[in-house]
Amino acid sequence: MSNFFLEIAGSKRSLHVQVAREIARKILSGELSQNEIIPSEMTLCEQFGISRTALREAIKLLTSKGLLLSRPKVGTRVRSRDNWNFLDSQLLDWVADIGDNEAIYLEFLALRKAIEPEAAALAASNATAEQRILLSATFQKMDDLASNFNAEEWTEADMEFHRLVFLSTGNNFFLPFANVLCTMFKSFIGHSSEKGGTCIEEHRAIYTAIMAGDADKARQANTNLLNNSNHRLPTNN
Amino acid sequence: MSNFFLEIAGSKRSLHVQVAREIARKILSGELSQNEIIPSEMTLCEQFGISRTALREAIKLLTSKGLLLSRPKVGTRVRSRDNWNFLDSQLLDWVADIGDNEAIYLEFLALRKAIEPEAAALAASNATAEQRILLSATFQKMDDLASNFNAEEWTEADMEFHRLVFLSTGNNFFLPFANVLCTMFKSFIGHSSEKGGTCIEEHRAIYTAIMAGDADKARQANTNLLNNSNHRLPTNN
DNA sequence: TGACACCCATTTATCATACAATTATGTTTT
DNA sequence: AAAACATAATTGTATGATAAATGGGTGTCA
Numbered sequence: 337m338s339n340f341f342l343e344i345a346g347s348k349r350s351l352h353v354q355v356a357r358e359i360a361r362k363i364l365s366g367e368l369s370q371n372e373i374i375p376s377e378m379t380l381c382e383q384f385g386i387s388r389t390a391l392r393e394a395i396k397l398l399t400s401k402g403l404l405l406s407r408p409k410v411g412t413r414v415r416s417r418d419n420w421n422f423l424d425s426q427l428l429d430w431v432a433d434i435g436d437n438e439a440i441y442l443e444f445l446a447l448r449k450a451i452e453p454e455a456a457a458l459a460a461s462n463a464t465a466e467q468r469i470l471l472s473a474t475f476q477k478m479d480d481l482a483s484n485f486n487a488e489e490w491t492e493a494d495m496e497f498h499r500l501v502f503l504s505t506g507n508n509f510f511l512p513f514a515n516v517l518c519t520m521f522k523s524f525i526g527h528s529s530e531k532g533g534t535c536i537e538e539h540r541a542i543y544t545a546i547m548a549g550d551a552d553k554a555r556q557a558n559t560n561l562l563n564n565s566n567h568r569l570p571t572n573n
Numbered sequence: 574m575s576n577f578f579l580e581i582a583g584s585k586r587s588l589h590v591q592v593a594r595e596i597a598r599k600i601l602s603g604e605l606s607q608n609e610i611i612p613s614e615m616t617l618c619e620q621f622g623i624s625r626t627a628l629r630e631a632i633k634l635l636t637s638k639g640l641l642l643s644r645p646k647v648g649t650r651v652r653s654r655d656n657w658n659f660l661d662s663q664l665l666d667w668v669a670d671i672g673d674n675e676a677i678y679l680e681f682l683a684l685r686k687a688i689e690p691e692a693a694a695l696a697a698s699n700a701t702a703e704q705r706i707l708l709s710a711t712f713q714k715m716d717d718l719a720s721n722f723n724a725e726e727w728t729e730a731d732m733e734f735h736r737l738v739f740l741s742t743g744n745n746f747f748l749p750f751a752n753v754l755c756t757m758f759k760s761f762i763g764h765s766s767e768k769g770g771t772c773i774e775e776h777r778a779i780y781t782a783i784m785a786g787d788a789d790k791a792r793q794a795n796t797n798l799l800n801n802s803n804h805r806l807p808t809n810n
Numbered sequence: 811t812g813a814c815a816c817c818c819a820t821t822t823a824t825c826a827t828a829c830a831a832t833t834a835t836g837t838t839t840t
Numbered sequence: 841a842a843a844a845c846a847t848a849a850t851t852g853t854a855t856g857a858t859a860a861a862t863g864g865g866t867g868t869c870a
Binding site: 352389392393396397400401402417418419420421422423424426440443444446447449450451453454455458503507508509510511512514515 | 633634655657658659660661680681684686687688691740744745748749
């Protein structure tokens with residue numbers, strides 16, 4: 337399978353993304369404070385040693401995510417925090433570089449508790465035949481890995497399972513959570529699963545309910561997973 | 574108060590945003606199908622009659638929202654639907670221009686039912702003193718308008734109330750919903766409120782619970798609002 | 811025949827420069 | 841004092857050139 341679909345929009349290789357990432361870091365860390373006017377384009381070009389073209393594309397990228405707002409004559413301003421789109425996986429990726437990861441992880445868990453049970457319920461009602469096949473294959477893999485544990489493969493399958501749930505809701509507004517969840521898995525949860533922490537039975541309950549088309553049971557099962565599982569805080573090993 | 578904070582990122586005046594909007598329309602409407610390679614930069618420049626600079630900034634904007642992905646030699650491709658960030662208010666604004674609005678409205682309502690009760694619960698627990706003051710002022714306005722109805726002002730206050738709930742959660746991941754909700758209000762719900770449809774008592778229950786710091790009651794009250802209210806489908810009067 | 815290294819053409823990526831549009835600020839005029 | 845105006849600073853757009861990336865073709869060799 338091509339890895340095209342797994343690629344993150346705006347390859348990290350490109351210059352303007354690297355610069356955007358650096359500016360984002362300064363904003364997210366508070367080095368640049370909210371509502372502050374950042375240096376002019378020419379100044380930043382010199383600081384980064386890049387052309388105006390590349391710098392402007394970086395600024396446009398950050399503008400699109402709600403971090404900046406440019407106006408002629410007045411300059412480019414850091415927008416207030418409530419305009420930052422934390423549900424953008426690229427931005428989330430940058431956030432992960434800053435820390436404090438523990439707080440972010442807990443906040444995300446709160447979001448999962450709100451959204452994921454409902455996503456499971458919708459998936460139970462709306463998943464297509466094709467999506468059910470994918471879900472079956474992925475759960476099968478999880479089941480195998482539960483008895484023959486492999487941390488890396490488990491994390492991958494676990495992530496894919498929850499991702500498929502979001503994709504199976506048949507609701508456009510739930511789709512973005514699939515990517516956000518993947519980013520969080522890779523950034524925070526990746527190394528938090530250990531043998532014995534697979535929660536395979538909780539996952540089985542979700543899987544079974546979705547396949548049976550039982551929305552209420554799927555919702556409850558996913559709630560149970562998020563409450564009972566021994567999801568750990570990220571460890572920096 | 575300056576209207577700076579109400580501005581949408583990337584003024585609609587700028588050329589590259591206009592072009593991005595037009596390309597987005599073609600993608601969202603299916604005129605450009607998923608995984609399709611769009612014409613080369615030079616071709617598009619001629620089609621739109623703009624410079625490469627402006628076109629590239631437009632493409633970068635769409636890339637940032639998950640609609641496009643560019644690679645040297647191969648070209649710029651329309652990404653598959655599950656990469657489109659529907660939780661971006663600018664993209665949502667473009668979606669609103671396409672329709673079919675009825676389906677989108679219902680999908681969004683499903684999202685609200687998942688996320689808003691939990692947001693209300695978090696707000697009850699975490700709202701700051703300052704946020705409680707804002708919430709009080711806004712609800713007071715709603716209460717006044719309920720007995721002395723004015724459609725436009727009511728919609729504004731209603732929107733502000735729910736927006737404040739998201740901002741009061743103290744959770745970064747709930748913040749973006751504030752803007753998304755506002756966009757939806759302006760695009761879809763704006764003309765759906767009529768006299769008698771204010772649900773003032775349901776709103777009062779949410780407000781009271783949040784001010785009392787009763788998370789469970791706030792969650793339940795918001796659930797009631799979304800289930801019992803006579804939210805209507807958008808009417809095209 | 812097939813695998814591998816190499817070259818080539820196409821497309822995006824970046825750079826450099828010039829000019830236009832916007833608007834806060836200060837200045838002049840009434 | 842108020843209003844109209846001019847100025848300067850900054851972003852917005854245009855243009856042309858060069859660099860980098862890469863799919864596809866070509867040829868070599870086993």
